[in-house]
Amino acid sequence: MQKPLAVLNKAINQQVIVELKAKRSYRGILEGYDPHMNIVLKNAEEVINGSVTRKLEQTIVRGDNVIYISP
Amino acid sequence: MQKPLAVLNKAINQQVIVELKAKRSYRGILEGYDPHMNIVLKNAEEVINGSVTRKLEQTIVRGDNVIYISP
Amino acid sequence: MQKPLAVLNKAINQQVIVELKAKRSYRGILEGYDPHMNIVLKNAEEVINGSVTRKLEQTIVRGDNVIYISP
Amino acid sequence: MQKPLAVLNKAINQQVIVELKAKRSYRGILEGYDPHMNIVLKNAEEVINGSVTRKLEQTIVRGDNVIYISP
Amino acid sequence: MQKPLAVLNKAINQQVIVELKAKRSYRGILEGYDPHMNIVLKNAEEVINGSVTRKLEQTIVRGDNVIYISP
Amino acid sequence: MQKPLAVLNKAINQQVIVELKAKRSYRGILEGYDPHMNIVLKNAEEVINGSVTRKLEQTIVRGDNVIYISP
Amino acid sequence: MQKPLAVLNKAINQQVIVELKAKRSYRGILEGYDPHMNIVLKNAEEVINGSVTRKLEQTIVRGDNVIYISP
Known part of the structure; x- marks a missing residue:
C-alpha cells in the first residue's frame, strides 16, 4: 500500500x-x-x-485546485 | 456491511x-x-x-474530484 | 424520529x-x-x-456528489 | 430565539x-x-x-443541497 | 467592535x-x-x-447560501 | 509580519x-x-x-463570499 | 523539503x-x-x-480564492 502523501514524499526533488x-x-x-x-x-x-504560457522560478499551488499530481 | 474504505482496501493492487x-x-x-x-x-x-488521452506511470488523484471508484 | 444514517442502515442489502x-x-x-x-x-x-449507460459490479460513490438516496 | 435545528425538530411528522x-x-x-x-x-x-416529476416513498436528502426548509 | 453573530443576535425579532x-x-x-x-x-x-415570488410562514435558510444579512 | 486578521482589526471603524x-x-x-x-x-x-445599486445601514457579509478586503 | 507555508514566510517583504x-x-x-x-x-x-485594473495600498485576499502564489 502506497499512501498518497508518501508517494508525494518520494517525488521530492x-x-x-x-x-x-x-x-x-x-x-x-x-x-x-x-x-x-x-x-x-x-x-x-x-x-x-x-x-x-508562463515560467515561474518558484510557486506555491493551493491544494484545492489539484486534480492530480504525477511524478 | 461493507464500509467504503474497506472496499477500497480490498481493491489494492x-x-x-x-x-x-x-x-x-x-x-x-x-x-x-x-x-x-x-x-x-x-x-x-x-x-x-x-x-x-494520456498515460501516467503513477498518479495521485485528489479525492475531492472523485464521483465514483469501481474495482 | 428517523436519523438519516439510521435510515441508510436499514436499507443495507x-x-x-x-x-x-x-x-x-x-x-x-x-x-x-x-x-x-x-x-x-x-x-x-x-x-x-x-x-x-453503464453497469458496475461494485462501486464506491463519494458522498459529496449525492443529492438524495432513496430506499 | 428559535434555533434552526429546534425549528426542524418541531416539524417532525x-x-x-x-x-x-x-x-x-x-x-x-x-x-x-x-x-x-x-x-x-x-x-x-x-x-x-x-x-x-417523481414520487419517493422515503428519501434521504444530503444537507449541502438545501437552500431552505419550510414547515 | 461588533462581532457578526452579536449583530445577528440584536436583530432577533x-x-x-x-x-x-x-x-x-x-x-x-x-x-x-x-x-x-x-x-x-x-x-x-x-x-x-x-x-x-413566494410567501413562507416560517423558513430555515441554510447558512452556506447567504451573501449578506441586513437588519 | 502582518497577520490577515490583525490587519482587519486595525481597520475597525x-x-x-x-x-x-x-x-x-x-x-x-x-x-x-x-x-x-x-x-x-x-x-x-x-x-x-x-x-x-443599494444602500444598507448595516450588513453582515458571510466570509466565504469574499475575494479581498481593502482598508 | 520546503513546506508551502515556510516558502511563504521567506517571501515576506x-x-x-x-x-x-x-x-x-x-x-x-x-x-x-x-x-x-x-x-x-x-x-x-x-x-x-x-x-x-486597480491599485490597492493594502489588501487582504481570502485564501480560498488562490490558485498559486509566486515569490
Whole structure:
C-alpha cells in the first residue's frame, strides 16, 4: 500500500506534473508539500492547451485546485 | 456491511476505474488511498469521451474530484 | 424520529436509487456507507437521461456528489 | 430565539418543503434530520418547474443541497 | 467592535433581508440563527428580480447560501 | 509580519472595500469581523459594474463570499 | 523539503504574484499570511487580462480564492 502523501514524499526533488481544475497544468521540480496537497514547485512551467504560457522560478499551488499530481 | 474504505482496501493492487467530476476518468492499478479518498494509481490511462488521452506511470488523484471508484 | 444514517442502515442489502449532482443516478444494492454518505453499491446501473449507460459490479460513490438516496 | 435545528425538530411528522440548489424541491413528511441538515422525508414528491416529476416513498436528502426548509 | 453573530443576535425579532447566492432574497422577521449562519425567518417573502415570488410562514435558510444579512 | 486578521482589526471603524465572488462589492465602515472573515459593515453601499445599486445601514457579509478586503 | 507555508514566510517583504480562480491576479509586497493562505499585500496591483485594473495600498485576499502564489 502506497499512501498518497508518501508517494508525494518520494517525488521530492523530482519533476512532476500538477494538473489543475482551472484547465491548466504546472510542470516543475517538487520542492515540498503539506497534508492539504498545497505544493511547492521550482522552475515551473504553466501549460494551457498544450502551450507553455508562463515560467515561474518558484510557486506555491493551493491544494484545492489539484486534480492530480504525477511524478 | 461493507464500509467504503474497506472496499477500497480490498481493491489494492487491482485494476480500478476512477470517474471524476471534470468529465474524465482514470483506469489503473490502485496502489493506495487515504481517508479523503485521495488515491494512487499505477499505469494509469486518462479517458475523455471514450478515448485514451494520456498515460501516467503513477498518479495521485485528489479525492475531492472523485464521483465514483469501481474495482 | 428517523436519523438519516439510521435510515441508510436499514436499507443495507436493499435496492436504492442514488441521485447525483452531476445529472446522473445509480441504482443498485446498498452494501455499505459511512458518515460522509460515501456509499458502496453492488450490481449498480448508471442512469443518464432515463437510459442505462453503464453497469458496475461494485462501486464506491463519494458522498459529496449525492443529492438524495432513496430506499 | 428559535434555533434552526429546534425549528426542524418541531416539524417532525409534519409536511415540509425542501428547496434545493439544483432547481428542484421536495415536499413530504419530515421523518428526521441531523446537524448537517441531512433530512429524511416520507411520501415525498419531487417538484421541478412547478410539476411533480417523481414520487419517493422515503428519501434521504444530503444537507449541502438545501437552500431552505419550510414547515 | 461588533462581532457578526452579536449583530445577528440584536436583530432577533426584527425585519431582516437575507440575500442569497442563488439570485434571490428573503425578507422576514429573524427568529433565530446558529454559528453557521443558518437562520430562521417568520412571515418571509421570497424576492426574485424585485418581485415577491413566494410567501413562507416560517423558513430555515441554510447558512452556506447567504451573501449578506441586513437588519 | 502582518497577520490577515490583525490587519482587519486595525481597520475597525474605517472605510473598507469588500470585493465578492458574486461580481459585486460593498463599501462601508468596518464594524466587526470574526475568524471566518464574516464581516459587519455600517453605512454600506453595494456596487455592481461601477454603480451604487443599494444602500444598507448595516450588513453582515458571510466570509466565504469574499475575494479581498481593502482598508 | 520546503513546506508551502515556510516558502511563504521567506517571501515576506518581497514582491509576489497571487493568481486567483476569478481570472485575475494581484502583484504586491507580501506583508503577511496565515495557515489558510489568507494573505496581506501592500502596494498591490490588480491585473485582469494583462492590464492593471486597480491599485490597492493594502489588501487582504481570502485564501480560498488562490490558485498559486509566486515569490
